[in-house]
Amino acid sequence: MWALRVVIVFVAAIVLAVGAFFFLAWRSEIPEDAAAAEATFAPELVAKGAQLAALGNCIACHTVPGKPAFAGGLAVPTPFGTIYSTNITPDRETGIGGWSEEAFQRAMNEGVDRRGSHLYPAFPYDHFTRVSAEDNRALYAFLMTRPAVKAEAPRNDLQFPLTYRPLLAAWKLAFFDRGELEPDSSQSEAWTRGRYLAEGLGHCGACHTPRNALGAEDRDHYFGGGEAEGWQAYAINKDSKAPIPWDEQSLAFYLRNGWHEFHGVSRGPMAEVTGNLSALPDSDIMAIATYVTSIMGDPTPERGQRAAQLREQFEGDYREQTADSQSSPVNASGGSPGEAIYVAACASCHEGQRRQPFGGLNFELSTAVNAPNPQNIVNVVLFGLPPADGEASAVMPAFRHLLSDQQVADVLAYMRERFSEEQPWAGLVELIANTRSGAHRVTIRPSDGIERAPHNVGAEEG
Amino acid sequence: MAILLTVNGSPHEVDIDPATPLLYVLRDELALNGAKYGCGLGQCGSCTVVVDGEAVLSCMVPVMLLEGREITTVEGLGTIDKPGPLQQAFIEVQAAQCGYCVPGMMMSAHALLRRNARPSDAEIREALATNLCRCGTHMRILAAIRRAGELMQAASLPRPDEGRAG
Numbered sequence: 118m119w120a121l122r123v124v125i126v127f128v129a130a131i132v133l134a135v136g137a138f139f140f141l142a143w144r145s146e147i148p149e150d151a152a153a154a155e156a157t158f159a160p161e162l163v164a165k166g167a168q169l170a171a172l173g174n175c176i177a178c179h180t181v182p183g184k185p186a187f188a189g190g191l192a193v194p195t196p197f198g199t200i201y202s203t204n205i206t207p208d209r210e211t212g213i214g215g216w217s218e219e220a221f222q223r224a225m226n227e228g229v230d231r232r233g234s235h236l237y238p239a240f241p242y243d244h245f246t247r248v249s250a251e252d253n254r255a256l257y258a259f260l261m262t263r264p265a266v267k268a269e270a271p272r273n274d275l276q277f278p279l280t281y282r283p284l285l286a287a288w289k290l291a292f293f294d295r296g297e298l299e300p301d302s303s304q305s306e307a308w309t310r311g312r313y314l315a316e317g318l319g320h321c322g323a324c325h326t327p328r329n330a331l332g333a334e335d336r337d338h339y340f341g342g343g344e345a346e347g348w349q350a351y352a353i354n355k356d357s358k359a360p361i362p363w364d365e366q367s368l369a370f371y372l373r374n375g376w377h378e379f380h381g382v383s384r385g386p387m388a389e390v391t392g393n394l395s396a397l398p399d400s401d402i403m404a405i406a407t408y409v410t411s412i413m414g415d416p417t418p419e420r421g422q423r424a425a426q427l428r429e430q431f432e433g434d435y436r437e438q439t440a441d442s443q444s445s446p447v448n449a450s451g452g453s454p455g456e457a458i459y460v461a462a463c464a465s466c467h468e469g470q471r472r473q474p475f476g477g478l479n480f481e482l483s484t485a486v487n488a489p490n491p492q493n494i495v496n497v498v499l500f501g502l503p504p505a506d507g508e509a510s511a512v513m514p515a516f517r518h519l520l521s522d523q524q525v526a527d528v529l530a531y532m533r534e535r536f537s538e539e540q541p542w543a544g545l546v547e548l549i550a551n552t553r554s555g556a557h558r559v560t561i562r563p564s565d566g567i568e569r570a571p572h573n574v575g576a577e578e579g
Numbered sequence: 580m581a582i583l584l585t586v587n588g589s590p591h592e593v594d595i596d597p598a599t600p601l602l603y604v605l606r607d608e609l610a611l612n613g614a615k616y617g618c619g620l621g622q623c624g625s626c627t628v629v630v631d632g633e634a635v636l637s638c639m640v641p642v643m644l645l646e647g648r649e650i651t652t653v654e655g656l657g658t659i660d661k662p663g664p665l666q667q668a669f670i671e672v673q674a675a676q677c678g679y680c681v682p683g684m685m686m687s688a689h690a691l692l693r694r695n696a697r698p699s700d701a702e703i704r705e706a707l708a709t710n711l712c713r714c715g716t717h718m719r720i721l722a723a724i725r726r727a728g729e730l731m732q733a734a735s736l737p738r739p740d741e742g743r744a745g
Contacts, residue, residue, distance in 0.1 A: 458644070462640065465639075471620075503708060512621075514635075514639055518630060518634075518635055519630065563708070
């Protein structure tokens, strides 16, 4: 009898648990809205939506470079497999043409599609849930007035059992904090606006916060540095390694222009972000800078002192517009092989006193040399910075055809020792080999060869 | 310090500071004046040469990195009497105005055509993105590179009458 009772209780518990799970996981389908794609919207609303879509960097994931904007299909690699972005043009069959505004609002708020399926958090609804209904309405108006494109995204290639979407309900239960942020009355209006932009559509943390084993942002290391498209997204909290700490003015300038004289140029996926932010008014850029620098906090006195020295060294008119490779500004002391290469091949630009963004950044100012992970500097040495087409842009030649893995490692080890107080990087040769071979995949595009909302840079018009 | 360089198939021993950029060695030591000094910053492409099949900017490359590697300059593409396909195509299409950028253009195109005999215009533009021409000869340069691709293919294909004899 005793055994039977245990079995009954056990079975009942399982039935209850399964029932509770399905109750939690289940979301209703929102009926298809046949008129949605033909709806008209006020031009001001659409214009506002264009700005918001630029802030959200929607085009970056929802567009295959060179293919129609917002038509999805871009492979997004994750530790759990590859997810393909969806078509968010108003095509009825393959896009969101049948989505009512209610369905769109729910997707942004809860990460659930029109049919009621849970979406993978590669779509950063943990941030988009902070977006106001009013802004979502404008975004919806913008997207529903884009050209409809018939394009079916490839099927996701995920490890079992992650293909089973109801499991995402459990993920959400554990990691998803739904809804808009509470106002913080102790903070300024600019800070509050900045938090809204950065935490919501801007989703800075999606790249700049590390993720836990289940792919959720690790809130204990908020803005502590993450990864995107084979690049390191640097720590933008107190752990920032910028030799001259960011302040509101420098960060706003960088976000506005894509470079700053004390920090260098934005590159990799961040070039797309700074490019897209050009759609935003200065006040919003400044607000983001206010909020993000408040997270960084004030630098320690030692860091502040070092920064003051660097400012004195690098500020003002010391830089004349002269530089060429005929004369190296520094001499090798006959030390390491890395030093010899650095002095002969790198210093002529990087210590050549040519102004940002067209000259090489002096590595005394480089976050990359001080970063815990050398990936970004490896990417730039191997692949360079390809020039933008037909406009002035930062440019650096690629060195992958000239330097062996060992030579790149030698140069980087030398630079780390000379320009940083940090420990030497471990495993350089292997990391360089994997980056060169493509085992570690890196996205390399010119600063204008990346998709920018609302313009589809790479695609042929018409 | 003696550095051993292989340029256009010939070995050269030069006694020089190993940090010297290849461009100066080519022009000043080896009298190979095809590669041009433009900006000296790796931004204009007029100094482009090919190393082990890849286009590189010779003003940026210290010769210490080049021992044991195959360097090809525009002089290696053909002679005045017997121009190579790229040179032939540039002449045919008259793809030079002042001509200063052309050796660099040819070398970038040479590297491209080695791996892709029939590049699209987009691929040509991408491969030559760091080669600047201030005369504005770009459309002819594009045409010349397409033409060179044709010439190269024609040269490597058997002639129609070949293989029939006997």
